Amino acid sequence: MKIKLLVLSSVFALCCVFNAEAQKLKKFGSSIEKKIGPKTIKVPYTDVISYLGYASAGNEDAVVDGKKFYYIYLWVPAVAPELGVRMVSPVGKTKVKNPIESAEYTANKDSEDFFDTYITLERSTIFKKEDISEEAAKSATWTKLASNDDSGEMPKQPSGNKYNSLLRYESEAGNPTKALTAGLYRIGFTTYKTGEVKGTFLAEVAAPVKLPGVVMAKTITELLTGL
Incomplete structure (x- = not known):
């Protein structure tokens, strides 16, 4: 009996340690690297916007290549040299400063559901905020600049797998189709495998310079309210 109790105690302790590590989110580092002593670190982004949400089955915004996609819209008011995007699911005990908290997250914050992000x-082809509308967003041409599935820089999910995502995109000033101009952007998210997307998530968008006036929202209507 003593042996069994010791084994169970050890397993419980390991689970507690794992859960603590799983919730630890490091500072969002940019593509700029700096050497400090023997270590080389990524310089943290100056501007970070955090969004807490909950994705539920059947509420997807689009189906792309057979996968159910959800979108978060982003208004960027000025030219940016770089944008970083990362997502972790579930939110769990992850702490961030002054996040935008959606009503869906508030209602489901205790959910243990998560997905492979x-x-x-x-x-988009919308470059002025006065041109933003539901119809304009639907008819706009959307260009995918970057994508990511699994990032080794992100914490593990409760499954023990590093299935959270992170991407960095540097603007190509000489290439109009690849430049990070002022305009309307969106973060698309789904799962790697075809299926339902369900669970809490934290999405962050970051830049190496301050971009006053950035607005992040789940819908165009909410975005317009924040402009």
Whole structure:
């Protein structure tokens, strides 16, 4: 009996350690690297916006290549040299400063559901905020700038797998189709495998310079309210 109790105690302790590590989210580092002593670190982004949400089955925004996609819209008011996007699911005990908290997250924050995140960063052909509307967003041409499935920089999910996502995209000033101009963007997210997307998530968008006036929202209506 003593042996069994010792084994159970050890397993419980290991689970507690894992859960603590799983919730630890490091500072969001940019593509700029700096050497400090023997170590080389990624310089943290200056501007970070955090969004807490909950994805539920049947509420997807689109089906792309057979996968159910959800979108978060982003208004960027000025030219940016770089944008970083990362997503972790579930949120669990992850702590961030001054997040945007959606009503869906508030209602489901205690949910243990999570999903294997896959993210994209897309830019639209809408470059002025006065041109933003539901119809304009639907008819706009969206260009995928970058995507990511699994990132070794992100914490593990409760499954023990590093299935959270992170991408960094540097603007190509000489290439109009690849430049990070002022305009309407969106973060697309789904799962790597075809299926339902369900669970809490934390999405963050970051830049190496301050971008006053950035607005992040789940819908165009909510975005317009924040402009």
